Amino acid sequence: MAGDIYFNGSALAGGKNTKLNGTNMANVYFNGTKIWTAYIPSAQAYTSSATYTIDDSETSIQWKISGGGGGGGGAQCFNGTTGGGAGGTTTITVKDSGGNVRSTLGTAAGGAGGAVGGGTCPNPAGSFTIPNGWANPPWSSTISDGGGGGGGYENCIGGCNGGTGASNSGTYTINADGNDATLTITIGGGGSAGQRGENTQPTAGVGGAAWILGVQ
Numbered sequence: 001m002a003g004d005i006y007f008n009g010s011a012l013a014g015g016k017n018t019k020l021n022g023t024n025m026a027n028v029y030f031n032g033t034k035i036w037t038a039y040i041p042s043a044q045a046y047t048s049s050a051t052y053t054i055d056d057s058e059t060s061i062q063w064k065i066s067g068g069g070g071g072g073g074g075a076q077c078f079n080g081t082t083g084g085g086a087g088g089t090t091t092i093t094v095k096d097s098g099g100n101v102r103s104t105l106g107t108a109a110g111g112a113g114g115a116v117g118g119g120t121c122p123n124p125a126g127s128f129t130i131p132n133g134w135a136n137p138p139w140s141s142t143i144s145d146g147g148g149g150g151g152g153y154e155n156c157i158g159g160c161n162g163g164t165g166a167s168n169s170g171t172y173t174i175n176a177d178g179n180d181a182t183l184t185i186t187i188g189g190g191g192s193a194g195q196r197g198e199n200t201q202p203t204a205g206v207g208g209a210a211w212i213l214g215v216q
Contacts, residue, residue: 041215041216043135043211043212045138046187046209046212047187047207047208049187050185051184052183054174054181057216058174060172061172061174061213061214062212063106063171063172063183063211064134064167064211065107065168065169065208066128066139066143066165067088067111067165067166068189068190068205068206068208069087069144069206069207070084070110070111070147070162070163070164070191071084071085071087071146071162071190071194071202071204071205072084072150072160072162072203072205073115073119073149073202074159074194074196075156075158075197075198076117078150080195081159081194081195081196082196083113083114083115083160083194084146084147084149084162084193084194085113085192087110087111087112087165087190087191088110088189089107089109089110089186089188090165090186092106092183092212094172094182094183097179097181102180105183106168108168108208109165109188110165110166110188111144111146111165111205113191114149114160114163114202115159116194117150117160118157119160121149122146122160122161122163125146125160125164126146126161127164128165129164130143131169135211138210139209139211142206143208145164145206146162146164147162147191148202149194150195150196150197150198150200150201150202152198158198158200159197162205165188165205171215187210190204190205192204
């Protein structure tokens, strides 16, 4: 919003309608200077942690999240071989203007780290399955994927791929008390790669993502 328009001493939210001869105005000018712009929500995509400011005109928030993928595990038979690290959990919380948490919208767990070769591999592992209707951005072909396991040789079994991040989605109805101020989006990182492989080394998992759309 470029400025504020006041009605009975209160600033109009950007999402309210300002009309001229019954027609909604996208912008309002005073002496040639734009003083007000209608707020139109647009989808926001995140692959790193961020804060979303809730507009006064929004009545609900649609959200989708995925956790980070686990790292790939090392192969058998190597000295110092290790499994991969777990991926991080993605969360969205609602906070008031003072930064106090009012509610947790949802969480999406990170994937398990891949085991050393010969162990039990995470299921599902490898490539994250993007839910139907989820957008790119942020969900590309690699977001929330588990890392690859280290290569094996002869009788030494290769490491397991890391587990994929979980997914979650929903709609949050904004409290009528007017104290829901921001959303804190914490993106779960990818799990660390395990150690050792033949020819192919284990790889780290890929971090998660979030998508938010305010609804007026």
